[in-house]
Amino acid sequence: RNTIIFSNLFGPVLGGDALPNYKLKQGEKFGGIDAAKFYRNSFSAALDRYLADECVVDLRAGFYEKFYDMKREYLSFSFIKGGKVLSHYAKAWRGKVLREIALAGACNEAEVLALRLGGASVLEIKQIGLKKEIVLEIS
Template identity: 55%
Template structure:
Protein backbone atom coordinates (compact mmCIF):
# COMPACT_ATOMS: atom_id res chain seq x y z
CA UNK A 1 0.00 0.00 0.00
CA UNK A 2 1.16 3.52 -0.81
CA UNK A 3 0.21 6.50 1.34
CA UNK A 4 -0.13 10.08 0.10
CA UNK A 5 0.79 12.66 2.75
CA UNK A 6 0.99 16.43 3.15
CA UNK A 7 4.16 18.36 3.99
CA UNK A 8 4.26 20.98 6.75
CA UNK A 9 5.35 24.59 6.80
CA UNK A 10 7.36 23.93 9.97
CA UNK A 11 10.70 22.24 9.34
CA UNK A 12 13.84 21.17 11.19
CA UNK A 13 16.89 23.21 10.22
CA UNK A 14 19.17 20.22 10.86
CA UNK A 15 20.27 19.21 7.36
CA UNK A 16 23.74 17.66 7.18
CA UNK A 17 23.76 15.37 4.14
CA UNK A 18 24.91 16.05 0.57
CA UNK A 19 23.06 18.58 -1.65
CA UNK A 20 20.32 17.47 -4.00
CA UNK A 21 20.95 15.71 -7.29
CA UNK A 22 18.96 13.29 -9.46
CA UNK A 23 19.47 10.47 -6.99
CA UNK A 24 17.84 12.51 -4.23
CA UNK A 25 14.36 11.97 -5.67
CA UNK A 26 11.85 9.48 -6.94
CA UNK A 27 11.28 9.84 -10.72
CA UNK A 28 14.87 10.71 -11.62
CA UNK A 29 13.83 11.30 -15.24
CA UNK A 30 11.72 14.26 -14.07
CA UNK A 31 14.51 15.90 -12.07
CA UNK A 32 14.87 18.76 -14.55
CA UNK A 33 11.28 19.84 -13.91
CA UNK A 34 12.01 20.10 -10.20
CA UNK A 35 15.05 22.21 -10.99
CA UNK A 36 12.94 24.50 -13.18
CA UNK A 37 10.70 25.16 -10.19
CA UNK A 38 13.68 25.70 -7.87
CA UNK A 39 15.27 28.12 -10.34
CA UNK A 40 12.11 30.22 -10.52
CA UNK A 41 11.86 30.17 -6.73
CA UNK A 42 15.47 31.26 -6.21
CA UNK A 43 15.24 34.03 -8.81
CA UNK A 44 12.12 35.28 -7.09
CA UNK A 45 13.45 35.29 -3.52
CA UNK A 46 16.60 37.10 -4.62
CA UNK A 47 14.69 39.89 -6.38
CA UNK A 48 11.31 40.28 -4.67
CA UNK A 49 10.54 43.10 -2.24
CA UNK A 50 9.95 42.59 1.48
CA UNK A 51 6.16 42.40 1.24
CA UNK A 52 6.32 39.75 -1.48
CA UNK A 53 8.79 37.69 0.54
CA UNK A 54 6.63 37.94 3.65
CA UNK A 55 3.76 36.52 1.64
CA UNK A 56 5.84 33.78 0.02
CA UNK A 57 7.36 32.62 3.31
CA UNK A 58 4.29 33.26 5.45
CA UNK A 59 6.30 35.23 8.02
CA UNK A 60 6.37 38.89 9.09
CA UNK A 61 9.69 39.13 10.92
CA UNK A 62 12.21 40.80 8.61
CA UNK A 63 15.13 39.25 10.47
CA UNK A 64 13.89 35.74 9.71
CA UNK A 65 13.56 36.28 5.98
CA UNK A 66 17.29 36.25 5.21
CA UNK A 67 17.48 32.78 6.79
CA UNK A 68 15.37 31.44 3.93
CA UNK A 69 17.21 33.16 1.07
CA UNK A 70 19.46 30.19 0.43
CA UNK A 71 21.06 28.51 -2.55
CA UNK A 72 19.00 25.34 -2.32
CA UNK A 73 20.92 23.49 -5.04
CA UNK A 74 24.05 23.60 -2.88
CA UNK A 75 22.49 23.36 0.57
CA UNK A 76 22.78 20.29 2.80
CA UNK A 77 19.79 17.96 2.98
CA UNK A 78 18.06 15.34 5.10
CA UNK A 79 15.32 12.78 4.54
CA UNK A 80 11.97 14.41 3.90
CA UNK A 81 10.25 12.50 6.70
CA UNK A 82 12.63 14.04 9.26
CA UNK A 83 12.77 17.50 7.67
CA UNK A 84 9.10 18.28 8.28
CA UNK A 85 8.11 19.04 11.87
CA UNK A 86 4.49 20.23 11.82
CA UNK A 87 1.56 18.79 13.77
CA UNK A 88 1.13 15.66 11.63
CA UNK A 89 4.82 14.87 12.01
CA UNK A 90 4.75 15.47 15.75
CA UNK A 91 1.99 12.90 16.11
CA UNK A 92 3.68 10.51 13.70
CA UNK A 93 6.78 10.72 15.92
CA UNK A 94 8.93 8.95 13.34
CA UNK A 95 12.05 8.89 15.50
CA UNK A 96 10.51 6.67 18.19
CA UNK A 97 9.12 4.08 15.77
CA UNK A 98 10.96 0.77 15.52
CA UNK A 99 13.23 0.23 12.51
CA UNK A 100 10.75 -1.92 10.59
CA UNK A 101 8.00 0.68 11.03
CA UNK A 102 10.37 3.41 9.90
CA UNK A 103 11.29 1.33 6.87
CA UNK A 104 7.61 0.94 6.00
CA UNK A 105 7.15 4.72 5.99
CA UNK A 106 10.33 5.40 4.04
CA UNK A 107 9.32 2.94 1.32
CA UNK A 108 5.59 3.59 1.10
CA UNK A 109 4.88 7.25 1.88
CA UNK A 110 4.73 9.98 -0.77
CA UNK A 111 4.89 13.57 0.51
CA UNK A 112 3.69 16.47 -1.65
CA UNK A 113 6.20 19.29 -1.16
CA UNK A 114 4.94 22.75 -2.12
CA UNK A 115 8.29 23.49 -3.77
CA UNK A 116 9.79 20.17 -4.88
CA UNK A 117 6.60 18.34 -5.81
CA UNK A 118 5.96 14.74 -4.85
CA UNK A 119 8.82 13.02 -3.01
CA UNK A 120 9.24 9.75 -1.17
CA UNK A 121 9.62 9.95 2.59
CA UNK A 122 13.17 8.67 2.05
CA UNK A 123 14.08 11.35 -0.51
CA UNK A 124 16.44 14.13 0.53
CA UNK A 125 15.45 17.80 0.70
CA UNK A 126 17.17 20.99 1.87
CA UNK A 127 15.70 23.32 4.49
CA UNK A 128 13.35 25.71 2.70
CA UNK A 129 10.27 27.87 3.22
CA UNK A 130 7.30 28.09 0.88
CA UNK A 131 3.82 28.92 2.12
CA UNK A 132 1.05 26.62 0.93
CA UNK A 133 -0.70 28.17 -2.06
CA UNK A 134 1.83 30.99 -2.51
CA UNK A 135 2.58 32.09 -6.06
CA UNK A 136 5.85 32.97 -7.78
CA UNK A 137 4.55 35.78 -9.95
CA UNK A 138 2.16 33.93 -12.28
CA UNK A 139 3.85 30.56 -11.83
CA UNK A 140 1.59 28.15 -9.92
CA UNK A 141 3.70 25.22 -8.78
CA UNK A 142 0.73 22.98 -8.05
CA UNK A 143 -0.42 23.23 -11.68
CA UNK A 144 3.14 22.78 -12.94
CA UNK A 145 3.66 19.59 -10.95
CA UNK A 146 0.23 18.21 -11.77
CA UNK A 147 0.97 18.63 -15.47
CA UNK A 148 4.42 17.05 -15.41
CA UNK A 149 4.17 14.38 -12.70
CA UNK A 150 0.64 12.94 -12.89
CA UNK A 151 1.46 10.40 -15.60
CA UNK A 152 4.47 9.08 -13.66
CA UNK A 153 2.41 8.86 -10.48
CA UNK A 154 -0.42 7.03 -12.23
CA UNK A 155 2.06 4.44 -13.48
CA UNK A 156 3.81 4.14 -10.11
CA UNK A 157 0.54 3.62 -8.23
CA UNK A 158 -1.39 1.54 -10.77
CA UNK A 159 -1.06 -1.79 -8.92
CA UNK A 160 -1.07 -0.42 -5.37
CA UNK A 161 -3.66 -0.12 -2.65
CA UNK A 162 -3.83 3.63 -2.05
CA UNK A 163 -4.51 5.69 1.08
CA UNK A 164 -4.78 9.46 0.67
CA UNK A 165 -4.08 11.26 3.95
CA UNK A 166 -3.37 14.63 2.34
CA UNK A 167 -5.15 17.88 3.05
CA UNK A 168 -7.57 18.75 0.26
CA UNK A 169 -5.27 21.45 -1.18
CA UNK A 170 -2.89 18.79 -2.47
CA UNK A 171 -5.45 17.47 -4.94
CA UNK A 172 -4.17 20.42 -6.99
CA UNK A 173 -0.81 18.61 -7.28
CA UNK A 174 -2.24 15.20 -8.09
CA UNK A 175 -5.66 13.57 -8.32
CA UNK A 176 -5.51 9.76 -8.23
CA UNK A 177 -7.19 8.05 -11.16
CA UNK A 178 -7.51 4.72 -9.38
CA UNK A 179 -9.71 3.84 -6.42
CA UNK A 180 -8.34 5.04 -3.09
CA UNK A 181 -9.28 5.29 0.59
CA UNK A 182 -9.31 8.51 2.59
CA UNK A 183 -10.50 9.73 5.99
CA UNK A 184 -12.59 12.70 7.12
CA UNK A 185 -12.33 13.57 10.80
CA UNK A 186 -15.62 14.62 12.40
CA UNK A 187 -16.35 15.75 15.95
CA UNK A 188 -19.88 16.58 17.12
CA UNK A 189 -21.07 16.51 13.54
CA UNK A 190 -18.48 18.96 12.23
CA UNK A 191 -15.38 18.31 10.15
CA UNK A 192 -12.30 19.28 12.18
CA UNK A 193 -9.32 20.86 10.44
CA UNK A 194 -6.52 21.54 12.93
CA UNK A 195 -6.98 18.23 14.75
CA UNK A 196 -7.15 16.47 11.39
CA UNK A 197 -3.41 17.09 11.08
CA UNK A 198 -2.83 15.19 14.32
CA UNK A 199 -5.10 12.33 13.27
CA UNK A 200 -3.30 11.99 9.94
CA UNK A 201 -0.03 11.58 11.80
CA UNK A 202 -1.61 9.03 14.13
CA UNK A 203 -2.97 7.05 11.18
CA UNK A 204 0.37 7.04 9.37
CA UNK A 205 2.08 5.74 12.50
CA UNK A 206 -0.63 3.07 12.82
CA UNK A 207 -0.09 1.98 9.21
CA UNK A 208 3.61 1.65 9.89
CA UNK A 209 3.20 -0.36 13.09
CA UNK A 210 0.80 -2.89 11.56
CA UNK A 211 2.52 -2.84 8.13
CA UNK A 212 -0.87 -2.12 6.58
CA UNK A 213 -1.49 -3.66 3.16
CA UNK A 214 -5.02 -2.28 2.71
CA UNK A 215 -7.62 -0.06 4.34
CA UNK A 216 -9.48 -2.99 5.91
CA UNK A 217 -6.45 -3.71 8.08
CA UNK A 218 -6.38 -0.08 9.21
CA UNK A 219 -10.08 -0.16 10.12
CA UNK A 220 -9.49 -3.28 12.21
CA UNK A 221 -6.81 -1.49 14.25
CA UNK A 222 -8.26 2.00 14.73
CA UNK A 223 -7.39 3.50 18.14
CA UNK A 224 -10.18 4.06 20.66
CA UNK A 225 -10.33 7.82 19.97
CA UNK A 226 -11.10 7.16 16.29
CA UNK A 227 -14.18 5.27 15.16
CA UNK A 228 -16.49 4.98 12.16
Protein backbone atom coordinates in the same frame (compact mmCIF):
# COMPACT_ATOMS: atom_id res chain seq x y z
CA ARG B 1 9.14 4.06 -0.31
CA ASN B 2 5.45 3.68 0.56
CA THR B 3 4.73 7.27 1.56
CA ILE B 4 4.47 10.11 -0.92
CA ILE B 5 4.41 13.64 0.46
CA PHE B 6 3.29 16.59 -1.66
CA SER B 7 5.62 19.52 -1.03
CA ASN B 8 4.60 22.98 -2.21
CA LEU B 9 8.20 23.55 -3.34
CA PHE B 10 9.36 20.11 -4.51
CA GLY B 11 6.11 18.41 -5.59
CA PRO B 12 5.71 14.72 -4.82
CA VAL B 13 8.61 13.29 -2.80
CA LEU B 14 9.06 10.02 -0.95
CA GLY B 15 8.86 10.00 2.82
CA GLY B 16 12.54 9.08 3.11
CA ASP B 17 13.82 11.76 0.72
CA ALA B 18 16.13 14.34 2.25
CA LEU B 19 14.94 17.90 1.66
CA PRO B 20 16.59 21.16 2.60
CA ASN B 21 14.94 23.31 5.23
CA TYR B 22 12.69 25.81 3.45
CA LYS B 23 9.80 28.11 4.13
CA LEU B 24 7.11 28.40 1.46
CA LYS B 25 3.53 28.88 2.52
CA GLN B 26 0.84 26.62 1.16
CA GLY B 27 -0.41 28.09 -2.12
CA GLU B 28 2.36 30.67 -2.32
CA LYS B 29 3.54 31.19 -5.90
CA PHE B 30 7.20 31.42 -6.76
CA GLY B 31 8.64 32.63 -10.03
CA GLY B 32 5.11 33.04 -11.41
CA ILE B 33 4.58 29.27 -11.28
CA ASP B 34 1.27 27.79 -10.15
CA ALA B 35 2.62 24.80 -8.22
CA ALA B 36 -0.59 22.75 -8.39
CA LYS B 37 -0.81 22.99 -12.19
CA PHE B 38 2.92 22.45 -12.65
CA TYR B 39 3.07 19.32 -10.49
CA ARG B 40 -0.18 17.89 -11.88
CA ASN B 41 1.09 18.33 -15.45
CA SER B 42 4.66 17.18 -14.70
CA PHE B 43 4.19 14.20 -12.37
CA SER B 44 0.74 12.66 -12.94
CA ALA B 45 1.87 9.99 -15.42
CA ALA B 46 4.78 8.94 -13.19
CA LEU B 47 2.51 8.77 -10.12
CA ASP B 48 -0.03 6.70 -12.07
CA ARG B 49 2.71 4.16 -12.81
CA TYR B 50 4.12 4.24 -9.27
CA LEU B 51 0.70 3.66 -7.67
CA ALA B 52 -0.59 1.17 -10.24
CA ASP B 53 -0.65 -1.92 -8.02
CA GLU B 54 -0.77 -0.31 -4.60
CA CYS B 55 -3.49 0.04 -2.00
CA VAL B 56 -3.63 3.82 -1.79
CA VAL B 57 -4.63 5.71 1.34
CA ASP B 58 -4.87 9.38 0.48
CA LEU B 59 -4.18 11.54 3.53
CA ARG B 60 -3.56 14.80 1.67
CA ALA B 61 -5.03 18.04 2.88
CA GLY B 62 -7.60 19.42 0.47
CA PHE B 63 -5.14 21.94 -0.97
CA TYR B 64 -2.80 19.19 -2.17
CA GLU B 65 -5.56 17.23 -3.88
CA LYS B 66 -5.11 19.69 -6.77
CA PHE B 67 -1.57 18.38 -7.32
CA TYR B 68 -2.72 14.94 -8.49
CA ASP B 69 -6.03 13.33 -9.46
CA MET B 70 -6.44 9.69 -8.44
CA LYS B 71 -7.43 7.48 -11.36
CA ARG B 72 -8.17 4.29 -9.42
CA GLU B 73 -10.02 3.35 -6.25
CA TYR B 74 -8.48 4.59 -3.02
CA LEU B 75 -9.17 5.14 0.67
CA SER B 76 -9.35 8.52 2.34
CA PHE B 77 -10.14 9.79 5.83
CA SER B 78 -12.10 12.69 7.22
CA PHE B 79 -12.38 13.60 10.87
CA ILE B 80 -15.45 14.80 12.79
CA LYS B 81 -15.55 16.10 16.35
CA GLY B 82 -18.74 17.24 18.01
CA GLY B 83 -20.55 17.14 14.68
CA LYS B 84 -18.01 19.45 13.00
CA VAL B 85 -15.35 18.60 10.43
CA LEU B 86 -11.86 19.01 11.87
CA SER B 87 -9.64 21.30 9.85
CA HIS B 88 -6.79 22.57 12.04
CA TYR B 89 -6.29 19.30 13.96
CA ALA B 90 -6.93 17.07 10.95
CA LYS B 91 -3.21 17.20 10.13
CA ALA B 92 -2.38 15.60 13.48
CA TRP B 93 -4.99 12.89 12.88
CA ARG B 94 -3.69 12.21 9.35
CA GLY B 95 -0.29 11.71 10.97
CA LYS B 96 -1.74 9.28 13.51
CA VAL B 97 -3.42 7.29 10.75
CA LEU B 98 -0.20 7.16 8.72
CA ARG B 99 1.80 6.08 11.78
CA GLU B 100 -0.62 3.24 12.56
CA ILE B 101 -0.66 2.08 8.93
CA ALA B 102 3.15 1.99 8.95
CA LEU B 103 3.42 0.22 12.32
CA ALA B 104 0.82 -2.39 11.36
CA GLY B 105 2.19 -2.83 7.84
CA ALA B 106 -1.40 -2.43 6.64
CA CYS B 107 -1.52 -2.93 2.89
CA ASN B 108 -5.17 -3.49 2.05
CA GLU B 109 -8.55 -2.04 2.93
CA ALA B 110 -9.42 -4.64 5.56
CA GLU B 111 -6.12 -4.08 7.38
CA VAL B 112 -6.56 -0.29 7.29
CA LEU B 113 -10.10 -0.58 8.65
CA ALA B 114 -8.85 -2.86 11.44
CA LEU B 115 -6.39 -0.27 12.75
CA ARG B 116 -6.80 0.82 16.34
CA LEU B 117 -6.87 4.58 16.38
CA GLY B 118 -7.14 5.59 20.01
CA GLY B 119 -9.68 8.34 20.48
CA ALA B 120 -11.43 7.68 17.18
CA SER B 121 -14.14 5.39 15.87
CA VAL B 122 -15.55 4.81 12.41
CA LEU B 123 -18.72 6.88 12.06
CA GLU B 124 -19.44 5.93 8.45
CA ILE B 125 -17.83 4.86 5.19
CA LYS B 126 -18.90 6.71 2.05
CA GLN B 127 -18.17 5.80 -1.56
CA ILE B 128 -17.66 8.99 -3.58
CA GLY B 129 -16.61 8.10 -7.10
CA LEU B 130 -13.25 6.34 -6.81
CA LYS B 131 -12.81 7.45 -3.19
CA LYS B 132 -13.90 5.37 -0.23
CA GLU B 133 -13.99 7.92 2.58
CA ILE B 134 -13.68 6.65 6.12
CA VAL B 135 -15.28 9.19 8.45
CA LEU B 136 -13.81 9.04 11.95
CA GLU B 137 -15.55 10.46 14.99
CA ILE B 138 -12.91 11.91 17.29
CA SER B 139 -13.70 11.76 21.00
